Amino acid sequence: MKARVHVMLKNGVLDPQGEAVRHALGALGFDKVEGVRQGKVIDLDLAEGATEADVTAMCEKLLANTVIESYSIEMA
Amino acid sequence: MKAAVVVFPGSNCDRDLAVAFEQAGFDVSMVWHKDSALPEGVDIVGVPGGFSYGDYLRCGAIAAQSPICKAVIAHADRGGYAIGVCNGFQILTETGVLPGALLRNAGLKYICRTVNLKVTTSESVFTQGYNAGDVIGVPIAHHDGNFFADADTVKALQDQDRVAFTYEDNPNGSVADIAGILSENRRVLGMMPHPERAADEGHGGTDGAAVFRALAGMVTAA
Numbered sequence: 209m210k211a212r213v214h215v216m217l218k219n220g221v222l223d224p225q226g227e228a229v230r231h232a233l234g235a236l237g238f239d240k241v242e243g244v245r246q247g248k249v250i251d252l253d254l255a256e257g258a259t260e261a262d263v264t265a266m267c268e269k270l271l272a273n274t275v276i277e278s279y280s281i282e283m284a
Numbered sequence: 285m286k287a288a289v290v291v292f293p294g295s296n297c298d299r300d301l302a303v304a305f306e307q308a309g310f311d312v313s314m315v316w317h318k319d320s321a322l323p324e325g326v327d328i329v330g331v332p333g334g335f336s337y338g339d340y341l342r343c344g345a346i347a348a349q350s351p352i353c354k355a356v357i358a359h360a361d362r363g364g365y366a367i368g369v370c371n372g373f374q375i376l377t378e379t380g381v382l383p384g385a386l387l388r389n390a391g392l393k394y395i396c397r398t399v400n401l402k403v404t405t406s407e408s409v410f411t412q413g414y415n416a417g418d419v420i421g422v423p424i425a426h427h428d429g430n431f432f433a434d435a436d437t438v439k440a441l442q443d444q445d446r447v448a449f450t451y452e453d454n455p456n457g458s459v460a461d462i463a464g465i466l467s468e469n470r471r472v473l474g475m476m477p478h479p480e481r482a483a484d485e486g487h488g489g490t491d492g493a494a495v496f497r498a499l500a501g502m503v504t505a506a
Contacts, residue, residue: 217387221432222457224392270349273342273378275385276432 209254211263212282215272216247285310285500289330290356290372292317292347297333297369297480304480305330308496320351328365328499329356331372333425333478343386343428344374353379365499366472367410370426373464373474382467382474383441384433386426390457394427398489400452401463401477405445408466409502410473413494419452420491422477429476431458431465441465448473 217223223245230244250271252263263281272279287310291298302312305328313323317336322329337346347353353375360366360381368376376382389395398421403414414420433441438460441447449464456476464475479492 221387222390222430224388224390224430224457228392270341270345273345273385275377275383275434276387 209256209258210284211252211254211258211260212284213250213252213263213267213271214247214280214282215250215267215277216245216279217276218278221276286323286326287312287328287330288315288322288326289313289332290315290317290352291332292334292336292350294336294338295332295334295371297371297478298330300478300480301330301332301369304483304493304496307483307493308500310496310500315352317347317350317352320355322352322355322359326359326364328367329359331356331366331368331375333370333372336371336375339428342374342378344371344376344378347371347375348378357381360467360472363469363471365409367495367499368472368474369478369480370424370429370476373476374428376472376474381472382465383437384431384465386428386476387430387432387457388428389426389430389455391455394425395429395455396423396425397455398423398482399455399477401449402452404447404450405466407445408448408470408473409499410466410495411448411498412502413498421482421489422479422492423481424455424477425481426456426476429456429458431462431476433459438462444468446470449475449477 226244226246267279287305403418446466450461454461479495482489482492
């Protein structure tokens with residue numbers, strides 16, 4: 209059983225790394241990029257019986273800092 | 285007067301912090317991150333700078349889950365004194381002892397230099413050795429020192445006089461130029477600049493020493 213967690217900075221929180229990537233893309237001639245946000249993907253290998261609620265608890269306690277980050281979970 | 289300095293794998297300012305406490309007259313014990321209790325009778329806990337656990341996941345995130353941090357949280361909840369510097373500030377926000385979070389510097393660069401700080405309040409055991417409005421030179425050395433909190437939290441910090449220090453010339457994008465904040469009971473200070481690196485003539489400046497002297501005076505008086 210697997211879960212994939214996406215962690216992104218919340219809207220309204222400045223993402224200087226995303227901004228730097230946007231500038232670099234512009235410098236390479238990719239002139240149609242209007243914004244870049246950079247985040248993290250965390251893949252979890254889970255034992256049988258683990259639930260999405262377990263992964264939510266993991267996100268709340270450790271994987272995301274909800275002061276600045278939002279997260280989404282894909283169970284597979 | 286007893287101080288405890290927490291040591292994580294990757295801490296690199298733990299001994300500097302211990303020396304600053306010692307010079308102010310504290311007996312200092314070093315406490316390993318796997319310990320689950322602070323030494324008996326500790327008056328203040330220092331959470332030092334560095335790169336605990338390699339800054340993996342987020343700065344301070346793994347350290348915040350360590351056994352000793354549970355004891356530090358309990359100490360703060362009891363009304364104990366604590367100071368977190370640099371990575372220590374990041375750890376204290378990750379534990380929820382202090383509000384907000386520290387983001388990557390707005391300029392994306394690691395910055396290591398002495399900056400001017402304004403002492404925003406003298407109403408705390410940490411800053412009572414200064415006058416509000418004093419400008420002091422204290423080194424910063426960080427990549428993730430960009431203090432962020434939502435607008436309501438920033439307003440509460442300001443309204444409650446809990447901003448301890450602000451940058452005179454904001455180096456990292458911190459909201460409202462905030463360099464250090466106090467807990468609601470004013471007994472926990474978190475700050476990105478390093479007062480322990482400006483506490484001895486050999487450091488090239490002693491503007492940070494008053495933090496530790498004032499603490500010593502407070503604890504003696506108590």
